[in-house]
Amino acid sequence: MPELPEVEVVRRGLERWVSGRTVAEVQVLHPRAVRRHVFGAADFADRLVGESFGPACRRGKYLWLPLGPVPRQDPSAAGGGTSLLGHLGMSGQLLVQSRDVPDETHLRVRVRFADSQDTELRFVDQRTFGGLSLHGWVPGDPNGLPDAIAHIARDPLDPAFDEAAFHAALRRRRTTVKRALLDQSLISGVGNIYADEALWRARLHYDRPTATLTRPLSTALLGHVRDVMHAALAAGGTSFDSLYVNVNGESGYFDRSLDAYGREDEPCRRCGTALRRRPWMNRSSYYCPRCQRPPVRRAA
DNA sequence: CTTCGATCCTGGTAGC
């Protein structure tokens, strides 16, 4: 399940192996892989051919590659450009493969390039929750941010993330803390795994109302979100250079370092209490019943 | 406006 750290590893791979190359041919092998593109897969492919990819960008779990001149390099172009936007969903991978490698079972989109390098870009996605699409830029954005994700909040690793505004939103909302962490309009890049990990580190129960979070608590929680993401990046990002073929979101490198997610009935690494799994929003929440006490509900 | 549940998908696995 690619969350921010996995997507960042993919971004680095795209930057290294795809940015700067010119598209020669696009094959869309599954219609669902081209998302919210009104004019269909054929138009998507036609519009990409001949374009060159700019730097690889990321916000939360979204990736994009601006086409043609990038705003920050050519401010006069800021008015209207196009970016290729990608989301890996739950099972998506972006692979840079030798053209000799046989097609993957779930290969959805292939991009061939107009150069002599041996590699092509492949979007592979078993469950087809992910997809690619083309979008105009948000006016004035220096990175060609696609307008389709203008509503996605900055992520916690973004230097421009507004911590005070995040805290104010938590206090204002009548929701619970894990819901808030997964709300991509408040903070992006956090999925079920890193939400459970950060809450465990912060000793907060997932059903804690956000309105009860003091500024020190929300600051600490945000720090834990950042820490666990940096740790995952440190574990997964380092092996990247020698594994460039795995420009994907499925490296699994973080599995061994998880403290909460997936550890039902296993001992808490702080207090030894058996962790619990609870059904939550059609998924699961893992927590320590001793370290992460449920909120006290006042009588109505 | 905010909140919340249903929905999309398929491979792996548990249970009978």
Added chain:
DNA sequence: TGCTACCAGGATCGAA
């Protein structure tokens, strides 16, 4: 062995 049921889960949409 073969079948069914369930699980994983991000984002979107529509209802309340």
